Amino acid sequence: MCSLTLDIRVVQKLAKIFIAALFIILAATFSTLNREEVTLRYFFGWSTPPFPLFLFLLASLVAGMVLGFSVDWGERWKLRGKARELGGREKELRDEIESLTAQEKPSEPLPASPEASKTTPA
Numbered sequence: 381m382c383s384l385t386l387d388i389r390v391v392q393k394l395a396k397i398f399i400a401a402l403f404i405i406l407a408a409t410f411s412t413l414n415r416e417e418v419t420l421r422y423f424f425g426w427s428t429p430p431f432p433l434f435l436f437l438l439a440s441l442v443a444g445m446v447l448g449f450s451v452d453w454g455e456r457w458k459l460r461g462k463a464r465e466l467g468g469r470e471k472e473l474r475d476e477i478e479s480l481t482a483q484e485k486p487s488e489p490l491p492a493s494p495e496a497s498k499t500t501p502a
Contacts, residue, residue, distance in 0.1 A: 410434060 414434040421427040 407438075411438075 411432075411434040414432065414437065416433045417430040418433045418436060419427055419430050420436070
């Protein structure tokens with residue numbers, strides 16, 4: 381079982397390396413195919429100097445990833461706080477259940493009722 385787990389980890393690591401290499405090749409190809417010079421024009425006559433199109437596209441991609449990460453990070457922070465709060469509440473409730481079940485358990489067995497020992501003729 382241990383060797384199987386080790387083999388799976390090696391395969392996963394190789395798969396990650398393969399995907400990273402593929403991504404690098406795709407990014408390089410994308411960059412070489414989109415080398416046209418573009419100029420961005422904004423309001424009030426402001427414009428940028430010419431630069432390659434792939435820089436604009438990659439910068440937009442990175443900006444979107446950063447924005448998405450920051451929004452996701454805020455949500456995860458809230459969820460972790462809620463999970464911590466609920467974990468504490470769960471521990472309190474478990475302790476309460478244990479204390480209540482300890483109170484309900486009798487210290488000695490109950491004596492059998494006299495009626496249970498009587499047999500009725502059929």
